[in-house]
Amino acid sequence: MSQPTGACPHAWRHQQQHRGRMWATSRAFRRQLVLLRSLLPSPPSPPPYSFPSVAGRFFAPSCSSPSSTPSGSIRASHAMAGSAVYEADAEAVVRRITPPLDRSRHKGQAGKIAVIGGCREYTGAPYFAAISALKVGADLSHVFCTKDAATVIKSYSPELIVHPILEESYSVRDDERASVSSKILTEVAKWLERFDCIVVGPGLGRDSFLLDCVSNIMKHARQANIPTVVDGDGLFLITNNLGLVEGNPFAILTPNVYEYKRLVQKVLNCDVNEETAAEQLTLLCQKIGGVTIMRKGKADVISDGKTVTQVSTFGSPRRCGGQGDILSGSVAVFTSWARHFIMSNEEPKEKSWLSTAQESSITCF
Numbered sequence: 001m002s003q004p005t006g007a008c009p010h011a012w013r014h015q016q017q018h019r020g021r022m023w024a025t026s027r028a029f030r031r032q033l034v035l036l037r038s039l040l041p042s043p044p045s046p047p048p049y050s051f052p053s054v055a056g057r058f059f060a061p062s063c064s065s066p067s068s069t070p071s072g073s074i075r076a077s078h079a080m081a082g083s084a085v086y087e088a089d090a091e092a093v094v095r096r097i098t099p100p101l102d103r104s105r106h107k108g109q110a111g112k113i114a115v116i117g118g119c120r121e122y123t124g125a126p127y128f129a130a131i132s133a134l135k136v137g138a139d140l141s142h143v144f145c146t147k148d149a150a151t152v153i154k155s156y157s158p159e160l161i162v163h164p165i166l167e168e169s170y171s172v173r174d175d176e177r178a179s180v181s182s183k184i185l186t187e188v189a190k191w192l193e194r195f196d197c198i199v200v201g202p203g204l205g206r207d208s209f210l211l212d213c214v215s216n217i218m219k220h221a222r223q224a225n226i227p228t229v230v231d232g233d234g235l236f237l238i239t240n241n242l243g244l245v246e247g248n249p250f251a252i253l254t255p256n257v258y259e260y261k262r263l264v265q266k267v268l269n270c271d272v273n274e275e276t277a278a279e280q281l282t283l284l285c286q287k288i289g290g291v292t293i294m295r296k297g298k299a300d301v302i303s304d305g306k307t308v309t310q311v312s313t314f315g316s317p318r319r320c321g322g323q324g325d326i327l328s329g330s331v332a333v334f335t336s337w338a339r340h341f342i343m344s345n346e347e348p349k350e351k352s353w354l355s356t357a358q359e360s361s362i363t364c365f
């Protein structure tokens with residue numbers, strides 16, 4: 001912001017500092033931080049790729065007494081027993097990757113997100129995810145949902161672009177299924193490559209025909225290297241069809257307690273063990289094959305199969321429905337910002353490595 005002509009410089013600076021403090025302590029800012037505590041840049045030095053300029057500032061090993069850093073506090077943590085768990089400095093991460101507001105930027109540069117979800121039963125979940133993406137700072141937010149859900153979701157907000165494309169079994173005759181399924185994929189594919197990140201699952205429902213169509217969409221997104229956040233019924237889908245995310249470094253799973261339990265049972269063939277929680281989460285990522293998992297709970301614990309990071313900033317004590325949907329929409333925006341930040345800040349040599357390896361080691365969102 002430029003200084004107004006004729007204004008006393010000291011008074012102006014004081015006013016700006018005051019505004020900065022007001023913003024830093026405002027409820028809106030704190031709420032954003034809580035919603036946004038969802039990034040996973042790599043901790044200090046994970047081979048084969050690290051972020052020397054940022055890692056030391058963003059992370060610190062969990063320690064036994066709270067201390068302060070210039071960019072935020074590092075909290076004590078014993079949430080995960082066993083291997084080292086790093087507390088992410090979420091505020092520093094968000095500050096670093098947030099794109100600047102400048103006049104040369106055009107619509108879409110701050111992120112184009114799509115939510116695949118919303119059916120006759122659930123219209124709130126895709127709305128929460130999609131509107132959160134906009135509130136966090138994305139420029140465009142789309143929803144691909146069933147025809148029944150579309151008008152309802154449109155009526156919640158004129159800011160969302162809603163596509164009434166998906167179909168549930170009850171509205172499709174058996175002999176039409178193949179043609180409807182391919183039509184749905186063609187329709188979604190026309191849009192897909194425009195998105196910086198998609199969120200699959202909030203309010204998707206569990207209709208088998210619908211889930212088959214969404215499986216095709218996920219395969220298409222994967223071929224196009226589009227980062228994919230999998231949440232809600234998307235997790236139900238992939239738990240029963242792990243091939244959809246296996247070996248995909250651009251897949252980010254955001255299970256709640258129940259969804260995590262189902263994943264552990266399916267993949268590791270055992271129950272969740274809090275005594276070895278960090279190792280179990282790491283192993284789960286490895287077994288699925290290089291995906292990133294954010295296990296939601298009292299602390300959100302995130303792993304890419306190599307390291308474990310957590311964010312234990314306290315949010316709201318309410319546990320109402322929809323908070324996870326808000327999180328998944330937010331994660332999608334941070335993912336697109338983090339990816340853009342990494343791509344535009346690395347040395348040319350590393351950039352070429354990124355392109356040849358298709359950025360396959362960037363599971364640091």
Ligand SMILES: NC(=O)C1=CN([C@@H]2O[C@H](COP(=O)(O)OP(=O)(O)OC[C@H]3O[C@@H](n4cnc5c(N)ncnc54)[C@H](O)[C@@H]3O)[C@@H](O)[C@H]2O)[C@@H](O)CC1
Pocket residue numbers: 121122123124125126201202203204205231232233256257258259321322324325
């Ligand atoms: N307004 C809406 O439209 C909403 C729709 N939602 C959608 O509803 C569908 C089903 O999601 P659910 O999360 O209900 O399905 P889940 O099958 O994952 O969870 C259902 C069960 O898990 C239990 N549970 C959840 N958290 C728990 C915890 N911390 N400890 C113990 N038990 C716990 C719940 O009480 C419930 O019985 C998804 O598509 C989801 O996106 C939810 O996101 C909530 C809001």
Ligand SMILES: Nc1ncnc2c1ncn2[C@@H]1O[C@H](COP(=O)(O)OP(=O)(O)OP(=O)(O)O)[C@@H](O)[C@H]1O
Pocket residue numbers: 232255256257296297298299300315316319320321322323324325326327
């Ligand atoms: N026990 C808890 N204490 C504090 N915060 C929690 C707790 N459980 C979850 N959270 C926070 O709430 C957010 C949403 O997680 P939650 O487990 O409610 O997701 P969800 O069940 O998928 O929600 P949704 O109803 O949207 O589907 C997470 O970011 C997490 O940090």
Ligand SMILES: [Mg+2]
Pocket residue numbers: 231232256324325
């Ligand atoms: Mg959920």
